[in-house]
Amino acid sequence: MGEISSLAHLVALMKQHGATRIYAKKLAPNDNSKNQIYLGGDFSALNILPHQKIVTDANEIAGSKRDRAKAKVSFFWLDANGKHRAPETNLILYPKYPEIRMSGFLKGCSAAPSAVMASRAEGRLLFLGITPDQQVLAFSANSQSPIAAEVARRVFEPLGVFWQIPLDPDQDANSKALLLDELRRIYQMQWIASEKLTRDGVRQPYSGRNGGGYTLESALNISANSKPDADYLGWEVKQYGVANFERYQPKSPITLFTPEPVYRL
Numbered sequence: 001m002g003e004i005s006s007l008a009h010l011v012a013l014m015k016q017h018g019a020t021r022i023y024a025k026k027l028a029p030n031d032n033s034k035n036q037i038y039l040g041g042d043f044s045a046l047n048i049l050p051h052q053k054i055v056t057d058a059n060e061i062a063g064s065k066r067d068r069a070k071a072k073v074s075f076f077w078l079d080a081n082g083k084h085r086a087p088e089t090n091l092i093l094y095p096k097y098p099e100i101r102m103s104g105f106l107k108g109c110s111a112a113p114s115a116v117m118a119s120r121a122e123g124r125l126l127f128l129g130i131t132p133d134q135q136v137l138a139f140s141a142n143s144q145s146p147i148a149a150e151v152a153r154r155v156f157e158p159l160g161v162f163w164q165i166p167l168d169p170d171q172d173a174n175s176k177a178l179l180l181d182e183l184r185r186i187y188q189m190q191w192i193a194s195e196k197l198t199r200d201g202v203r204q205p206y207s208g209r210n211g212g213g214y215t216l217e218s219a220l221n222i223s224a225n226s227k228p229d230a231d232y233l234g235w236e237v238k239q240y241g242v243a244n245f246e247r248y249q250p251k252s253p254i255t256l257f258t259p260e261p262v263y264r265l
Helices: 007-016 146-152 175-188 211-219
Strands: 020-025 054-059 066-072 074-079 083-084 090-094 099-103 125-130 134-143 157-159 162-165 195-197 203-205
Touching: 007 134, 007 146, 125 146, 175 195, 195 211
Parallel strands: 074 134
Antiparallel strands: 020 125, 020 162, 054 066, 066 090, 074 083, 090 099, 125 134, 157 162, 195 203
């Protein structure tokens, strides 16, 4: 199959292996296998990267014992020959700062791109493809690669520390289209039991009257929160309950605006 030498080729391979969302991160010198990969100054990356249950373990650091929270990731390196599992990949949560990092992504994987990911060179790129079955497909490129040069010429929509890479590389990322794709995916799941995604990434059954909204957010990998910021890619996502679809007749316009005034001091 040859080398992956273009963004279109990479996107096609990720889609072939099931990716429905693709992100890219420009790696800083400290983003390497020794210092881990920085994923943001808060825990919002937990809503982007699928992961297993968050657990706490004891970590020996400089003779002192500290607890840290981490979560396993079903992580695979992608190349022209297929995908290769990196079984020791974890998301590490540092609540003191706060921030989240990724570690262990080279361990146990002989096909991992060690030369790129152990380097401190500027201009490296990390691509992450997300599949519906919660896998993360990864590909890295050094600063001299054709893919890096191609990405440098284009403008992509940001999401935290990532850029959103469109599934059609000939078009710029379109947040509305991406949101509609996600809503279509959720619609095709048919009936979903009411649930709530907690801040530590655990989906729990939920029986409250506002369960529709929490369930929609959970399906979008959005943890329950009280932040006024938009929910997904700059869009505010709301649930509207209907008792009977066949008999439903709207009595008033549906608005996302609250009638109460907001005061800021």
